Amino acid sequence: MITVKRLDLADAGILLAGARAKASEIGVPMCIAITDEGGNLVAFERMDGGKVTSITIAIDKSFTASGAKKATHEYGTASQPGAPAYGIASAISGRLMVVGGGLPVIVDGDVVGGIGVSSGTPAQDIEVAEAGIAAFLAAQG
Template identity: 55%
Template sequence: MSKSIYVTRNTPRLTLQGARAIMAAAARKAGAIGVPMDIAVVDEGGHLIVFNRMDGAKLSSIDIAICKAWTAACTRRATHEYAEIAGPGKPAYGIHVSNHGRFMIVGGGLPIQSDGHVIGGIGCSSGTVQQDREVAMAGLDALMHRPAGQVVPLRRVPSPRPGRARRRRA
């Protein structure tokens, strides 16, 4: 008799409601500092969940915000970390042209984490690098506390358990 092994695992997933809460917090921060932003939130695979182009945000920053979020989610690192290691003569020089130019090495992209798992990324663009990072961080803060003090709900995708397969009725 063979042993059953688990080939899947339970991981948290970012919900649309959670992504919207992150987006709202980031947009509030952008408004508070007076910088209209392009803000993107993606899932763990870098797929866009929500996007917001605030009135007055730079049109040229739309793709940059999306690519910052994609880079943060897919590499599980903040984009500003790559700026430090991707310059000429540095170990990751040239990485910014990988993945069809989607790879961003400019600050403003942060991975979104829950229970030790990266569940997505946020990317902000239109301000200075510091402003983009501040707005992205404000979005991440929404994961812990919503304005009403509620925790943003994250949904878990259950893995099938051996011997617990559902049977179809004929």
């Protein structure tokens, strides 16, 4: 058998709080999703004013980042016309997200979960996701 580490709900709360603080700071209400390393949802928040369409997008960004162990914007680059992963965006019934805003959460080299953010520009979504991870890593001491 394998032993794996994964985010728990307390960790998810720290990720959410860090992301939410950054979203408030930049003035963009966000949908924020946290998944475990198996891609399964642990926690979700839609801030007041967050987009309805972003609910699924945030969840799927987090699913992609944790399940594929890769930032979604890396897929964005790799899936441009002519690039090797062109066309991957519609995989898994469209759940495979190639738009920025999904990041794996990595501890000691292992992916333990993911965070997905949506409602702003992809650059804003990435910034907010990074803030969530920064808060989480800071709390690891």
